[in-house]
Amino acid sequence: MKTGRLERPDANGRFGDYGGSFAPETLMPALGELADEFERAWNDPDFKAEYERWLANFVGRPTPLFEARRLSESLGVRLLLKREDLAHTGAHKINNAIGQALLTRRMGKPRVIAETGAGQHGVATATAAAALGLECQVYMGTVDIERQALNVQRMELLGSEVIPVSFGAGTLKDAVSEAMRDWVRTVDTTHYIIGSAVGPHPFPWMVREFQRVIGEECLTQLGSELCDVAVACVGGGSNSIGLFYPLLETEIELVGIEAAGEGIGTGKHGASIIAGRPGVLHGTRTYLLQDDEGQVMEAHSISAGLDYPGVGPEHAYLFDSGMVAYEAVTDLEALEAVDLLSRTEGIIPALESAHALAWVSKNAARLAGETVLVCLSGRGDKDLQTIARSRAT
Amino acid sequence: MSGFAAIRSAFGSATALFPFLTAGLPTPADSVRLFEAMAEAGADGFEVGIPYSDPLMDGPVIMKGSEIALAAGTNRAVALDIVGEVAKRTGKPVLAMTYVNPVMQTGWTQYASDLAERGGAGIIVPDLPLQESSELAAACLAEGLGLVQFVSPTTTDARIGRVADANPAFIYGVTDMGVTGERTSISPHVASLSERVRAQTDVPLVLGVGISTPEQAATVKNLADGVIIGTVLVRKVLEAENAAAAAVALKSAVAEFKAALS
Ligand SMILES: Cc1ncc(COP(=O)(O)O)c(C=O)c1O
Numbered sequence: 001m002k003t004g005r006l007e008r009p010d011a012n013g014r015f016g017d018y019g020g021s022f023a024p025e026t027l028m029p030a031l032g033e034l035a036d037e038f039e040r041a042w043n044d045p046d047f048k049a050e051y052e053r054w055l056a057n058f059v060g061r062p063t064p065l066f067e068a069r070r071l072s073e074s075l076g077v078r079l080l081l082k083r084e085d086l087a088h089t090g091a092h093k094i095n096n097a098i099g100q101a102l103l104t105r106r107m108g109k110p111r112v113i114a115e116t117g118a119g120q121h122g123v124a125t126a127t128a129a130a131a132l133g134l135e136c137q138v139y140m141g142t143v144d145i146e147r148q149a150l151n152v153q154r155m156e157l158l159g160s161e162v163i164p165v166s167f168g169a170g171t172l173k174d175a176v177s178e179a180m181r182d183w184v185r186t187v188d189t190t191h192y193i194i195g196s197a198v199g200p201h202p203f204p205w206m207v208r209e210f211q212r213v214i215g216e217e218c219l220t221q222l223g224s225e226l227c228d229v230a231v232a233c234v235g236g237g238s239n240s241i242g243l244f245y246p247l248l249e250t251e252i253e254l255v256g257i258e259a260a261g262e263g264i265g266t267g268k269h270g271a272s273i274i275a276g277r278p279g280v281l282h283g284t285r286t287y288l289l290q291d292d293e294g295q296v297m298e299a300h301s302i303s304a305g306l307d308y309p310g311v312g313p314e315h316a317y318l319f320d321s322g323m324v325a326y327e328a329v330t331d332l333e334a335l336e337a338v339d340l341l342s343r344t345e346g347i348i349p350a351l352e353s354a355h356a357l358a359w360v361s362k363n364a365a366r367l368a369g370e371t372v373l374v375c376l377s378g379r380g381d382k383d384l385q386t387i388a389r390s391r392a393t
Numbered sequence: 394m395s396g397f398a399a400i401r402s403a404f405g406s407a408t409a410l411f412p413f414l415t416a417g418l419p420t421p422a423d424s425v426r427l428f429e430a431m432a433e434a435g436a437d438g439f440e441v442g443i444p445y446s447d448p449l450m451d452g453p454v455i456m457k458g459s460e461i462a463l464a465a466g467t468n469r470a471v472a473l474d475i476v477g478e479v480a481k482r483t484g485k486p487v488l489a490m491t492y493v494n495p496v497m498q499t500g501w502t503q504y505a506s507d508l509a510e511r512g513g514a515g516i517i518v519p520d521l522p523l524q525e526s527s528e529l530a531a532a533c534l535a536e537g538l539g540l541v542q543f544v545s546p547t548t549t550d551a552r553i554g555r556v557a558d559a560n561p562a563f564i565y566g567v568t569d570m571g572v573t574g575e576r577t578s579i580s581p582h583v584a585s586l587s588e589r590v591r592a593q594t595d596v597p598l599v600l601g602v603g604i605s606t607p608e609q610a611a612t613v614k615n616l617a618d619g620v621i622i623g624t625v626l627v628r629k630v631l632e633a634e635n636a637a638a639a640a641v642a643l644k645s646a647v648a649e650f651k652a653a654l655s
Contacts, residue, residue, distance in 0.1 A: 020525055023520060025519075025544060026571075028547075028548070029552075185572070187547070277498075279494045279498060283520070288494075290494065293468055294495035
């Protein structure tokens with residue numbers, strides 16, 4: 001067992017040196033209320049039971065833990081896939097979206113907003129909002145609107161409005177910023193359903209709590225044999241923290257995979273932990289891609305969901321304390337992993353999830369004979385256009 | 394006189410006017426003269442915006458200004474030099490308005506001493522709330538700089554008390570929910586915010602965010618010790634054909650606000 005797992009951040013929202021609430025004063029009271037309300041709800045058996053009912057009957061949990069036999073054989077590694085791609089709407093994002101939407105209803109707020117990169121969190125939030133009767137607007141960068149067009153259509157069909165964000169790089173970072181600007185204005189009537197384990201306290205903690213079901217189910221499904229290694233991709237870090245947190249109590253080796261984009265050396269990547277330095281972005285202190293003067297740099301990844309220059313503060317803490325190892329794989333390696341899984345197992349993974357898978361195939365020799373669990377955080381339908389385009393070039 | 398004292402001395406019988414403008418607009422070379430024009434029109438002190446990649450508290454106009462200034466080469470040193478130059482040429486207290494990450498990367502004490510050395514009077518950091526600000530507060534105290542703390546319509550009375558106890562150079566009262574930008578009317582929250590602050594402290598209260606016309610300034614002048622205007626000024630610079638035209642426009646705008654406050 002690894003020592004130092006933090007059940008919750010401290011009173012200032014810190015995981016060690018990371019986290020906190022670096023937010024405008026206008027939001028501070030709302031953040032305090034949110035922390036209190038979440039804590040009350042999470043300790044309320046009725047709320048928890050309702051959340052679990054939604055997970056079971058709407059999301060379709062538990063998701064299977066699938067042994068990928070053909071791929072295991074060709075890699076020489078026993079490969080288990082946590083099938084978050086089979087969750088309703090096609091990714092783990094719905095676990096958090098349903099949880100926060102239920103909390104929104106409990107707080108009596110009629111409207112939710114969200115940011116989205118890959119569109120999966122936007123779709124999950126639009127879905128939860130439709131199911132619970134909440135008004136919903138989703139901020140999305142113009143570049144992402146283009147590369148994840150299918151998800152834009154889904155959100156609109158679900159009755160949400162997608163608001164394009166054109167400044168900056170027109171990707172996830174800009175969408176988060178714009179959602180926060182909306183929230184500063186509308187906090188009285190609106191809850192911001194943030195899509196990853198990022199943002200000011202209590203978001204990183206709350207999102208982890210709503211995602212830890214991934215790891216908890218894995219422990220049940222694995223039984224006493226456990227596995228040797230567990231791997232997940234890290235964008236903001238929600239599927240990975242959801243998988244890792246319950247596993248921190250075991251001997252399982254944990255590896256988070258960041259986006260190396262075109263290669264760490266090119267500067268065009270999204271590897272905030274591996275190549276960044278501590279700083280403040282979107283209300284939290286964490287590892288950050290930034291220049292010498294503290295200007296935030298643009299991230300680059302073929303997968304919109306990993307195209308973010310920061311990372312959840314708990315990952316920064318887990319990295320510093322050595323409890324989780326972080327590595328990165330490139331766009332090309334991820335694309336190869338999409339092909340590999342599609343052809344050998346009949347599962348088309350999201351480009352994000354393909355990063356975790358690519359790490360396994362890349363390290364197959366060192367992992368020979370071991371049991372490796374990969375969080376297949378989402379399905380790849382949304383990425384078909386991006387994949388086709390990458391083939392053409 | 395310390396920076397802190399210089400800021401405090403800007404508050405007299407009339408409501409003080411603190412114009413905000415981004416450093417390096419329209420270019421670093423033309424920036425200081427715009428502040429001089431505003432000083433000639435009666436500004437009592439300045440907020441100089443240090444351009445930043447991710448200005449969370451700012452609306453589209455100031456974001457645009459920040460983007461232009463950065464593209465024109467307004468890095469940290471250039472921006473802080475502008476702060477110093479404005480202080481020297483106008484003799485008014487000048488506060489740097491920056492986001493927290495660049496300060497953290499420089500180091501709290503280093504940033505404070507860089508600012509003080511150039512003649513800056515204080516610092517405003519909108520994403521550094523009270524409970525995260527003790528290190529910067531200590532660094533400012535050591536340099537005699539004034540740190541500003543925020544209150545907003547949603548701030549509780551208890552928290553206003555804690556803000557007052559920190560003895561900031563002034564309390565920045567955010568008049569309206571939302572980011573910087575022009576509003577068609579003054580927020581209905583202002584009067585009660587001002588009352589709640591005044592009930593607890595004599596620390597000067599300066600209202601900002603969403604005060605866009607001289608008429609709006611006039612309606613709040615008795616509710617505060619000072620007023621900050623920003624977006625309306627940045628917009629004038631963005632719309633001006635050149636720096637000379639911008640200086641003329643800023644001078645007349647500031648004169649109108651000044652008249653409305655006196
Ligand atoms: C399928 C999938 N996996 C992973 C991610 C990355 O986010 P996180 O690191 O929060 O799990 C996303 C984000 O959009 C996603 O859609």
